[in-house]
Every structure is written in C-alpha cells, then in structure tokens.
Amino acid sequence: MSNALKRIEIPIALTIIATLLQVIPYYLDIAPVKNAADQMQTVVLIIVACATFVGVISILQVHGKKIQRKSEGWEYSIIVVLGTAVMALTGLPLAEFGLGTNNAIFNYIFTNAMTPLGGTMYSIIAFFITSAAFRAFRAKNIESSIVLVAGTIMVMGNAPLFTNALPVLADISLWIREVPNMATMRGVMIGAALGAIALAVRTLMGIERGYLRGGGEE
Amino acid sequence: MSIMKKVQNLDTRIIYLLAWLFVLFPLISPLGLPIPISNDARNWYNYVENEVNDGDTVIFSLMYGTSGMPELFPMSVATMKHILEKDVKIVVVTFWVEGPLVFDTLIGQVDPADYGKVYGEDWINLGYIPGQETAIGSLATSFQNTVANDYVEGRPLSSFPIMDDIKSANDVDLIISFETGTPGAPEWLRQWNTAYGVPIIVGCIGVSVPGMIPYINSGQMAALMPGLTVSAEYEVLLSKPGLAVAGVDAVSTSHLLVVLLVIIGNIAYFMTKEDEK
Numbered sequence: 001m002s003n004a005l006k007r008i009e010i011p012i013a014l015t016i017i018a019t020l021l022q023v024i025p026y027y028l029d030i031a032p033v034k035n036a037a038d039q040m041q042t043v044v045l046i047i048v049a050c051a052t053f054v055g056v057i058s059i060l061q062v063h064g065k066k067i068q069r070k071s072e073g074w075e076y077s078i079i080v081v082l083g084t085a086v087m088a089l090t091g092l093p094l095a096e097f098g099l100g101t102n103n104a105i106f107n108y109i110f111t112n113a114m115t116p117l118g119g120t121m122y123s124i125i126a127f128f129i130t131s132a133a134f135r136a137f138r139a140k141n142i143e144s145s146i147v148l149v150a151g152t153i154m155v156m157g158n159a160p161l162f163t164n165a166l167p168v169l170a171d172i173s174l175w176i177r178e179v180p181n182m183a184t185m186r187g188v189m190i191g192a193a194l195g196a197i198a199l200a201v202r203t204l205m206g207i208e209r210g211y212l213r214g215g216g217e218e
Numbered sequence: 219m220s221i222m223k224k225v226q227n228l229d230t231r232i233i234y235l236l237a238w239l240f241v242l243f244p245l246i247s248p249l250g251l252p253i254p255i256s257n258d259a260r261n262w263y264n265y266v267e268n269e270v271n272d273g274d275t276v277i278f279s280l281m282y283g284t285s286g287m288p289e290l291f292p293m294s295v296a297t298m299k300h301i302l303e304k305d306v307k308i309v310v311v312t313f314w315v316e317g318p319l320v321f322d323t324l325i326g327q328v329d330p331a332d333y334g335k336v337y338g339e340d341w342i343n344l345g346y347i348p349g350q351e352t353a354i355g356s357l358a359t360s361f362q363n364t365v366a367n368d369y370v371e372g373r374p375l376s377s378f379p380i381m382d383d384i385k386s387a388n389d390v391d392l393i394i395s396f397e398t399g400t401p402g403a404p405e406w407l408r409q410w411n412t413a414y415g416v417p418i419i420v421g422c423i424g425v426s427v428p429g430m431i432p433y434i435n436s437g438q439m440a441a442l443m444p445g446l447t448v449s450a451e452y453e454v455l456l457s458k459p460g461l462a463v464a465g466v467d468a469v470s471t472s473h474l475l476v477v478l479l480v481i482i483g484n485i486a487y488f489m490t491k492e493d494e495k
Contacts, residue, residue, distance in 0.1 A: 026413065041349075041356040042363060048349040095372065101319060110284075110319050118284025118316075126472060130237040131230050134479040138487050152480055158424070158447050160253050161470035162477075170256060182431045189432060 012206045059084050150176055226486040240475040244467035259451035265441040272305040274391035275384055281397035283316030290396045292462035293421045293449035295327055302333040307380055308341035313353055313401050318345045318369055338378040345369025350401045355409040358387035387414035396421040407438050
C-alpha cells in the first residue's frame with residue numbers, strides 16, 4: 001500500500017485533473033465540471049489562507065534560531081520577532097476584545113512604522129536609479145548611445161519642468177513608449193505565453209516532472 | 219587624477235546626497251510649475267466621467283502595500299473622490315495582504331459618508347482575499363462563495379442590501395485597480411475582462427508602464443494612469459489638487475538632476491577619452 005502511494009503516477013494524475021478542471025470551464029459551459037472547478041477554487045483559497053500561519057511559524061523558526069545562536073544581525077531578528085508577534089496578536093479578528101485592524105497599537109505601528117518604512121524602501125530606488133543613470137548612460141558605442149538618448153528623452157518626457165519648456169519631448173517619449181517599447185513588450189509577452197503553454201502541455205503529459213521529488217527522478 | 223576623471227568616478231554618496239537635496243528642496247519650497255495635461259490623464263478622467271453611469275457597480279481595488287503608497291496613493295484618493303461624486307455602487311476588494319490597511323488610510327482622507335454614501339447600501343469593503351489569481355477567478359464566479367463576511371462589520375455578505383444585485387462578474391460594470399505587481403492587471407484581464415468582458419482601468423507605478431502598454435493598445439484596458447506625474451495632471455483636471463500636485467515638483471527636480479548628471483558624465487567621459495588617446 002505504502003509503495004503504491006509513492007508511485008509518481010498519482011501526483012501526475014492529480015496535477016492533470018486539477019489543471020483540466022480549471023481549463024475546461026474557461027472554454028466550455030459544462031455545469032458539473034464548472035461546479036467541481038468552483039469547489040476546487042474554494043479549497044485552494046482555504047489552503048492559501050492556512051498557509052499564512054505556516055509563514056508566521058517559519059519566520060519565528062528562522063529568526064528564533066538566529067537569536068538563540070546569536071548569529072550575525074541577531075539584534076534585528078529580535079525586532080522581526082517582536083514586530084510579528086505584536087502585529088499578529090493585536091490584529092487578531094476579535095473585535096469584542098478590542099483586537100483587529102481597529103486596535104490602537106496595531107494602527108499606530110501600521111501608520112507610524114510600516115507606512116513610512118514601506119515608502120522609504122520604495123523611495124530608495126530613486127537614489128539607485130540616479131546613480132545608475134549617471135554611470136550607465138555613457139555614449140561608448142552605438143547601442144549605448146541609443147539607450148542614452150531614449151532613456152534621457154523618457155526621463156525628460158515625464159517631468160513637467162521639461163515638457164513645459166519643450167512640449168515635443170512628451171510626444172517623442174510617448175512615441176518611444178507606444179511603438180518600440182510596445183513592439184518589444186509584445187514580443188516578450190507572446191514568447192512568455194508560448195513558453196507557458198509548452199510547459200503546461202509537458203506537465204499535463206507527464207513529461208515535465210521538475211515540480212515532483214525535486215526533479216522527478218523515479 | 220584629472221578633475222574630469224574624478225567627475226567620471228564621482229562618489230556614489232555625493233550622488234545620493236544630491237538626489238536627496240533635489241527631492242527635498244521642492245517639497246520644502248514648492249516651485250508651482252505648470253502641469254501640462256497628457257492624453258493618459260485626459261483618457262482616465264474622460265472614462266470615469268463619461269463611461270461610468272448612474273447605477274453602475276464599480277470594483278475599487280488597491281493592489282499594493284505601503285511601499286506603493288508614495289506613487290499610487292494620490293491617484294487612489296483622487297479617483298475615489300471622482301467616483302464618489304457619482305451615483306454608483308462601490309465594492310472595495312484587494313488581493314494584497316496590506317490592501318485593507320491602505321484603504322483604511324484612504325478612508326481617513328476620503329470618507330464616503332461625506333458624499334452621502336451609506337455603508338452596505340452604496341458601498342462595501344470585502345477586505346483582503348488570499349489566493350492571488352485563483353481568488354480573483356473565484357470572486358468572478360461568485361462573490362458570496364468567495365467571501366463569507368465583509369471586512370468592516372464582519373457580517374455575512376447576504377445581510378447587506380448592496381449585495382442583493384451583485385452576485386458575480388456579470389453584475390460588475392468596471393474594475394478600477396491600482397497596483398505595483400502580481401497579482402494585478404494581467405490576472406484581472408484573464409479572469410474578468412476576457413472571461414466576462416468587464417472593462418478595467420489601471421493605475422500603476424512608473425516602472426510597470428512598459429508592460430501595460432500592449433493591453434491599452436489592444437483595447438483590453440480602457441485607461442491607464444502611469445505614475446505620479448499623470449496623477450498630478452488628473453488632480454488638476456478634477457480641480458482637486460492633492461498629494462500628487464504637491465509631489466510633482468520633486469519629480470521635475472529629481473529628473474533634472476538625472477539629466478544634468480548624464481550630461482556631466484558624458485562630457486567627463488569624452489574628455490578623459492581624449493586624454494587617454
């Protein structure tokens with residue numbers, strides 16, 4: 001019995017059934033299949049919701065070990081563990097006990113710590129981009145010159161300071177965005193879609209087993 | 219080492235300091251530069267103004283966390299103000315874990331009650347639904363089967379009058395999605411636009427714009443709000459200057475710095491190149 005359960009055909013069959021259950025109702029209106037697909041979606045949502053707890057446990061395990069062993073940067077792990085514990089406990093959906101997203105502590109940390117920290121993380125990109133533009137936009141050859149000119153026009157076309165003085169910059173940057181950029185992005189998207197279809201077909205046929213047993217070795 | 223060689227290898231810390239100063243200066247002392255209106259802002263404004271009709275049901279989705287707030291929050295606020303002025307039903311939902319908290323911040327600035335909207339009758343907040351694209355697809359099939367209770371009062375959806383006529387994607391007339399990544403526009407398009415024909419307009423961060431353009435050109439996406447500059451233009455069109463107008467001067471000065479550095483860097487490069495020869 002145990003050997004039968006280890007057979008590789010079982011997970012492959014489950015994958016095929018699960019995939020077809022989602023694909024068929026997208027194209028064909030067959031009531032029983034659609035109902036089964038809806039049920040499966042609900043099951044997936046429940047599994048994903050449960051996975052949140054796995055995430056919390058994982059964070060506590062990883063950073064708990066770091067603190068215990070006093071590994072490099074363990075002081076930061078204390079902040080992670082404390083932050084996770086406080087936000088998880090104060091954010092529990094128990095409004096009758098004053099907990100939940102309306103809790104004062106939860107709101108205070110979200111508004112005064114998470115929001116500015118999140119904004120800071122994103123805003124740091126501005127510094128990196130400025131530095132990268134300075135070092136990368138050099139007219140060393142024809143290819144880099146094209147990047148330099150296109151990039152600089154795009155930068156200028158997005159700033160009212162330049163488009164007020166030279167309205168044509170907005171038109172040129174729009175053209176770059178909607179002609180060469182779009183052509184390239186279409187190519188990338190169609191290529192990725194074809195790749196995804198090929199991968200799906202290989203998976204459905206049981207040829208692609210990379211997701212099984214760390215490589216699908218029998 | 220020559221001056222030009224030093225300029226070419228300018229210390230990164232100096233560049234960071236300059237970037238900081240160029241962003242900080244207009245925030246402390248606004249320049250009040252005129253804001254020209256682009257087609258993107260006009261299309262967005264016209265779509266919300268003319269294509270959203272009385273009685274329509276609109277999904278308002280904040281698909282971003284706190285990191286996306288500097289760029290996306292101003293356009294979210296402005297658009298919310300715009301649709302609240304209309305007689306539409308609004309369903310707030312997100313598939314990003316921080317989305318409900320961002321919406322709570324938004325509600326602090328734009329209270330639907332100020333526009334005469336009653337919770338549960340004119341608008342409802344479904345909160346966060348885990349499951350990414352699966353959840354988006356599931357919501358399209360059935361609101362009631364996907365979300366048990368609302369986010370604000372924790373009551374069953376069936377207890378709210380607004381949900382009497384909203385059962386699936388077939389009952390929705392427009393999706394307004396603001397987003398920084400996955401799940402986002404491609405997932406909405408696959409599960410709602412292609413399958414049910416629900417129109418969608420998307421506000422996104424600047425770096426996502428190149429990937430969105432094919433959807434606009436194909437007609438799958440009805441309008442696009444690409445980044446902070448266009449949200450400032452939209453605020454001007456709405457005659458409601460807000461966070462984006464306040465920040466767009468900083469966009470101009472930071473972009474000016476990039477252009478100046480590129481010019482200086484190239485001059486230094488060519489001058490040292492001549493010296494090396």
